[in-house]
Amino acid sequence: MSKVSSIASKDDISIVLCGQAGQGIQTVEHLLTRIFKLAGYNVFATKEYMSRVRGGANSTEIRLSAQKVSAFVGRIDILIALNAGAVRHVEGRISPETIILAERAELGGDFDADRYRFIDVPFTETASRIGNKIYSNVVAVGTIAGAFKIEPEMVTSYVKRFFSAKAEDVVQKNLEAVNAGYELGTGLLGSSEIKIDISRNGGIQEELLLSGAEAVGLGAIAGGCNFVSSYPMSPSTAVLVFLAKHGKDFGLIAEQAEDEIAAMNMAIGAWYAGARAMVTTSGGGFALMIEGLSLAGMLESPIVIHLGQRPGPATGLPTRTEQADLELVLYAGHGEFPRIILAPGKIEDAFYLTQKAFNLAAKYQVPVFVLTDQYFLDSYYNIASLDLSGVRVEKHMVETRKDYKRYELTDDGISPRGIPGFGKGLVVVDSDEHDTEGHITEDLDLRIRMVDKRLKKIDLIRAEAVPPELRGPENYKTLIVCWGSTYNVVKEAVTNLARDGISLLHFKQVYPLHERTADYLNKAERLIIVESNATSQFGKLIKLQTGMDIENKILKYNGLAFSVEEVVERLSGLLPAG
Amino acid sequence: MDAKIFDMGEIDIAWCPGCGNFPILKILKQALVELEIEPTNLVLVSGIGQAAKIPHYFKTNVFNGLHGRALPPATAIKAVNPGLTVIAESGDGDMYGEGGNHFLHTIRRNPGITNIVHNNMVYGLTKGQASPTSQIGFKTPVQVNGVFLEPFNPLAVAIALNASFVARAFAGDAEQTKQILKKAIAHKGYALVDVFQPCVTFNKLNTYQWFKEHIYYLDDSHDQHDRNEAFKKAIEPEKFPLGVFYVNTEKATFEENIDVFKRDKRPLYERELDIERLRTLIETFKSSN
Numbered sequence: 001m002s003k004v005s006s007i008a009s010k011d012d013i014s015i016v017l018c019g020q021a022g023q024g025i026q027t028v029e030h031l032l033t034r035i036f037k038l039a040g041y042n043v044f045a046t047k048e049y050m051s052r053v054r055g056g057a058n059s060t061e062i063r064l065s066a067q068k069v070s071a072f073v074g075r076i077d078i079l080i081a082l083n084a085g086a087v088r089h090v091e092g093r094i095s096p097e098t099i100i101l102a103e104r105a106e107l108g109g110d111f112d113a114d115r116y117r118f119i120d121v122p123f124t125e126t127a128s129r130i131g132n133k134i135y136s137n138v139v140a141v142g143t144i145a146g147a148f149k150i151e152p153e154m155v156t157s158y159v160k161r162f163f164s165a166k167a168e169d170v171v172q173k174n175l176e177a178v179n180a181g182y183e184l185g186t187g188l189l190g191s192s193e194i195k196i197d198i199s200r201n202g203g204i205q206e207e208l209l210l211s212g213a214e215a216v217g218l219g220a221i222a223g224g225c226n227f228v229s230s231y232p233m234s235p236s237t238a239v240l241v242f243l244a245k246h247g248k249d250f251g252l253i254a255e256q257a258e259d260e261i262a263a264m265n266m267a268i269g270a271w272y273a274g275a276r277a278m279v280t281t282s283g284g285g286f287a288l289m290i291e292g293l294s295l296a297g298m299l300e301s302p303i304v305i306h307l308g309q310r311p312g313p314a315t316g317l318p319t320r321t322e323q324a325d326l327e328l329v330l331y332a333g334h335g336e337f338p339r340i341i342l343a344p345g346k347i348e349d350a351f352y353l354t355q356k357a358f359n360l361a362a363k364y365q366v367p368v369f370v371l372t373d374q375y376f377l378d379s380y381y382n383i384a385s386l387d388l389s390g391v392r393v394e395k396h397m398v399e400t401r402k403d404y405k406r407y408e409l410t411d412d413g414i415s416p417r418g419i420p421g422f423g424k425g426l427v428v429v430d431s432d433e434h435d436t437e438g439h440i441t442e443d444l445d446l447r448i449r450m451v452d453k454r455l456k457k458i459d460l461i462r463a464e465a466v467p468p469e470l471r472g473p474e475n476y477k478t479l480i481v482c483w484g485s486t487y488n489v490v491k492e493a494v495t496n497l498a499r500d501g502i503s504l505l506h507f508k509q510v511y512p513l514h515e516r517t518a519d520y521l522n523k524a525e526r527l528i529i530v531e532s533n534a535t536s537q538f539g540k541l542i543k544l545q546t547g548m549d550i551e552n553k554i555l556k557y558n559g560l561a562f563s564v565e566e567v568v569e570r571l572s573g574l575l576p577a578g
Numbered sequence: 579m580d581a582k583i584f585d586m587g588e589i590d591i592a593w594c595p596g597c598g599n600f601p602i603l604k605i606l607k608q609a610l611v612e613l614e615i616e617p618t619n620l621v622l623v624s625g626i627g628q629a630a631k632i633p634h635y636f637k638t639n640v641f642n643g644l645h646g647r648a649l650p651p652a653t654a655i656k657a658v659n660p661g662l663t664v665i666a667e668s669g670d671g672d673m674y675g676e677g678g679n680h681f682l683h684t685i686r687r688n689p690g691i692t693n694i695v696h697n698n699m700v701y702g703l704t705k706g707q708a709s710p711t712s713q714i715g716f717k718t719p720v721q722v723n724g725v726f727l728e729p730f731n732p733l734a735v736a737i738a739l740n741a742s743f744v745a746r747a748f749a750g751d752a753e754q755t756k757q758i759l760k761k762a763i764a765h766k767g768y769a770l771v772d773v774f775q776p777c778v779t780f781n782k783l784n785t786y787q788w789f790k791e792h793i794y795y796l797d798d799s800h801d802q803h804d805r806n807e808a809f810k811k812a813i814e815p816e817k818f819p820l821g822v823f824y825v826n827t828e829k830a831t832f833e834e835n836i837d838v839f840k841r842d843k844r845p846l847y848e849r850e851l852d853i854e855r856l857r858t859l860i861e862t863f864k865s866s867n
Contacts, residue, residue: 038865208863218860224851226838227658229650246859248837251849253657255836258683262650265643269623269651272641274847275658295644386860393851419847420621420639420655421662428633428640431626439634440642 011066011198014073015144018059018090019082021052024137028080029060031141035158036064037209037382039150040200044069046379048560051234051318057089064148066199070346070381071489074563080140082123084108087116101143101188103136119188126180135177142178146185148196155182204382211380212372212485215347216306217242218386219354219370220278221250224393225304227277229255229266231285234318235374236308239280260285264292268301272429274397274419276358280306283325284315290332293367297337299429300407300415300454302361302368305329306354309373311559320559321374323484324533329369330511330541336451338364338458341511342466343371345487347383349508350376353466355391360464362396364457365417371510373532375561376485400425406438409449413456458512465514472503478575479524481550482531483507483538486562490530493567499575510538518546528552528574530567579611584637592631598749598775598786599628602696603635605752606665609759620663623652625677628703629669629696629775646676649684649693653832656689659845660833663763667694670772671701674710674730681732685739688767689832694759695732695770696749698777699784706780716783732772733812737805737824742767744808744824748793749775750786754820761822767831774818796821 015032017025025047033043041064049058061076063069076093079086081102087094094100094116104113104120113120121143127136138159145155159178163171210218216239220228228247230240244254253275257263260281267277279289286307296303307329311322329341340360344350350372357368400418404425408415415436420427428438433450435441471491478501482490487506494504505520507513521527521542529539529550534557539550554570556562584607593599610620622633626645633640639662643651652666673681673695684693699716701707708721710730717724736744743765747755755773762769774793776786796819801807808824833839838846 034865206864208860210863214863218856221856221859222851226846226849227654229654249855249859250852251838251842251846253836253838253846255657257650258679261647262680262683265647265650266654268643269641269654270658270846272651273621273655273658273662274845275654276846277654291644292647295647299643388853388857388860391851391853391856395847397847421619421659421845422847424618426617426637426639428642430634430640430642431644432642438640440631 010077012069013064013077013196013198014075015062015064015078015080016059016076016090016093017062017080017082017140018057018086020055020085021050021058022054023082024134025058025060025082028137028141029062031138031159031162032062032144033209033380035141035145035150035155036062036148037207038154038158038205039148040202040204041065041198042068042204042382043209044071044379044381046072046375046561049319057085059090064198066201068381071492072375072379072561072563074565080144081107082137082140084111087111121184121188123181126184127177130176130180131173135173138174138177139181139184142181143185143188145178146182147188152179152182207382207384208386209380209382210347211238211378212344212347212350212376213238213378214242214380215344215350216354216370216372216377217246219351220304220358221246221252222351222355222388222391223304223358224276225278225358226250226252227267227270227275228252228280229257229263229270229277230280231257231260231263233282233285235310235377236280236282236285236306238377239306239308260288261292264289265295267303268292268296268299271302272299272419272427274422276362276393278304278306280308282308282310283312283328286325286328286332294333294335294337295431296367297333297335297454298431300365301429302365304354304357304361304368304370306370306372308377309371311557317559319374321561322532322557322559323373323486324537324557326371326510326533326537326541329371337454338366338461339511340364340366340368340461341371341509342369343484343508343510344376345484345506345508347381348386351386353508359392359394360461362394362417364414364461366457366461371484373485397422399423400427405436407434407436407450407453409436409453412460413453462512462515465512466509467514467516468505468507468520470503470505470520473501476503476524477501478503478526478528479521480504480571481507481521481527481529481538481542483510486530486532489562489564490567492564493571496564496568497571507538510541513542513545517542518548521546521548526552528554528571530554530562532556532562579614581607581611584610584617586635586637589635591635593628594779596778597628598698598777599632599696601749601752602755602773602775603632605756606694606759607636609756609763612756613760613763615663615763619661620665621655623648623655623664623666625668625672626703627669627672629667630672632667646672647680648672649677649680652691653684653687653689656691657833657836659847660690660839661845664691665694665763666691668696669702669709670695670697670699670711671709674732678710682735682739685736685741685768685770687832688742688829690767692762692765692769692771695772696775697732697772698775698781700777700781702777702780713783731812732770733823734809736770737809737812740805740826740829741770741824742826742829743769743822745770745822746772746774746818746820748789748820749773750789754795758822765825766827767829793818793820795819796823
């Protein structure tokens with residue numbers, strides 16, 4: 001195969017780094033995305049990894065583009081393979097156009113270089129010359145930066161900053177590594193082995209580079225969150241870590257509980273005493289919180305639950321992605337009580353919806369879910385900004401009078417929420433059915449009034465539901481329905497399809513559904529739903545709420561996120577030729 | 579203050595006549611009055627069971643949560659508003675069985691709450707099965723050949739975990755129990771008071787008479803700060819000592835250890851979001867941390 005590779009025509013390049021856990025892929029990802037953004041490229045990054053600390057095969061994709069990019073593509077333009085298993089791991093994504101940058105000696109005896117557009121780059125040899133092969137990942141950073149002609153000062157200053165907390169000699173060695181790599185990169189350019197020409201936009205420097213997990217964490221802070229209690233569980237832990245790290249500047253208590261049962265009950269106790277609390281977990285951890293969820297239902301306690309989905313049942317695929325816990329959160333908890341389920345699609349959604357979740361929880365005194373998944377939490381891209389002008393922390397809390405009754409019966413079912421120590425009244429809450437004061441009762445007529453009071457809040461909640469977002473013409477013939485994290489990938493796929501009469505309808509509130517949902521669906525001649533699960537859980541929910549059946553389903557449940565190409569291909573298969 | 583301040587007036591109490599819960603209810607009210615704790619500033623947290631109904635017979639703030647789950651919300655309530663007096667009170671099944679894990683880790687966390695456990699060595703509300711503290715050989719409709727599980731020793735466990743206050747009392751002795759409760763409530767960190775309480779309906783073994791014959795009070799010679807000595811007392815095989823076994827005043831409380839009250843003493847509900855600080859934090863994602 002030709003050794004002269006050119007991807008000059010592309011204004012959108014996908015670089016994939018692949019190696020084993022412990023080889024520093026995270027560092028490469030972090031450095032490259034930041035450096036590229038500083039240099040004025042739009043960037044997107046996502047990763048897939050095994051549930052282990054060392055070894056195996058993990059990969060990270062970085063997309064660079066002249067346009068905004070926000071979705072995973074299967075295509076690999078440049079593969080940086082750090083070990084023998086790397087090429088095998090992404091074999092299915094390698095095309096004749098893929099350029100593999102790797103060190104021949106690291107790829108093992110059975111690697112057939114002639115089958116690929118392979119360029120031997122001495123990452124490890126260079127690192128060893130500098131002093132230790134552990135620097136080979138930073139050499140690779142330099143190589144890519146050099147190949148993209150990024151200003152060397154920009155590269156070195158960021159690398160210096162990144163390692164600034166380390167010892168002086170470590171900083172120095174990494175700088176040597178990145179500079180040596182940079183020369184390798186420009187060498188590749190000089191020999192015209194790689195040509196890259198993506199236009200740069202200085203304005204991107206001023207944009208925000210945020211992961212889904214960081215956006216959820218920032219949204220929580222913006223929602224006035226000041227208490228988070230959780231038990232670590234992939235992929236939700238990043239939110240707990242974020243809040244623990246930044247929380248102290250915002251008077252936020254972050255506590256690692258002994259188990260998810262404690263975490264949930266603590267969070268409910270915290271709301272009772274006037275805090276704004278959240279738990280962050282995954283499906284298995286949430287399973288332990290369900291008893292507490294039902295408690296929140298009975299106490300009419302606000303609670304915000306961030307659930308980062310991963311494939312189950314049971315331990316499932318701990319580091320992979322899926323959208324299969326929708327029915328879990330929809331039906332979780334014994335007894336009947338209202339709830340709200342939000343599912344961000346864009347990074348911005350994660351911020352605004354998590355912020356809103358706290359106000360909704362406080363206003364309606366119900367559990368509010370923010371449903372994400374591993375793909376969403378671990379992906380990031382640059383966004384223009386986050387608008388704080390609409391950020392209001394709505395406490396929905398009253399100073400109690402002496403005769404205060406926590407469960408006073410009101411027309412809309414919402415009883416003013418007092419908290420102990422604020423006012424002259426007493427605040428009594430009980431997991432048993434209770435009277436208006438909150439004390440245990442077995443008055444069965446009162447029971448009916450209390451059930452009705454709790455349930456009637458759902459009408460107010462529905463009236464305030466976040467509307468689905470329609471992308472494409474109003475007079476569509478085909479409507480593609482999706483929810484949560486698949487938004488960006490389906491959006492790009494629909495754009496790439498470039499067919500008339502197709503629109504996308506994305507739901508970021510999946511329960512209760514917005515009142516116009518059926519109208520949107522009724523207008524279409526053909527409905528297609530895209531979901532990362534095996535049984536079309538959202539399709540079932542739509543049928544339950546609207547009576548409408550979506551027969552065309554694009555489902556995926558192997559633990560990996562949809563790629564743009566995959567959605568294009570499967571959509572094409574469902575659409576008439578043309 | 580008058581003990582009536584905590585009374586609910588004419589209410590139907592769900593306990594059996596002669597139940598050991600009645601004296602505990604009365605003694606606790608008296609202890610709180612003597613400590614001059616206002617009902618509006620007190621939160622009683624409980625789980626589920628006969629003992630866990632006690633907050634409903636108390637005119638104060640109440641969080642009657644789930645079975646076994648009194649300690650996590652009690653910890654959180656104290657943590658977000660340390661000015662409140664928080665008492666987590668339930669039975670032995672609730673605290674040591676269903677809530678066993680929370681019991682262990684709440685001791686480690688050391689929140690400034692009082693944990694009162696009505697210990698009648700039997701399950702009352704579910705009608706007479708063994709509890710974690712049931713004695714070996716105790717026969718029930720489920721443990722038909724008699725209990726053979728090692729009885730849970732809450733005091734030994736608490737002392738092993740270096741709990742900051744560990745005591746045991748007996749519901750049949752109002753004056754001593756009140757003194758122990760007052761010390762526990764006044765204590766700065768986590769305080770455990772295990773209270774022996776006869777169940778007149780389901781426990782015909784551990785009766786008022788049986789308890790009287792199997793208890794004795796620790797005297798002045800007991801050094802409450804000697805953890806080894808306290809542990810020895812906690813595992814004495816013949817008779818059960820009563821009184822304050824162990825006190826560790828050097829441990830910081832959970833509320834003291836978390837950052838949020840170091841510069842600002844206000845409870846969380848009085849605070850507002852610092853939106854400028856949030857703006858600054860968001861800005862850091864431009865150049866990226």
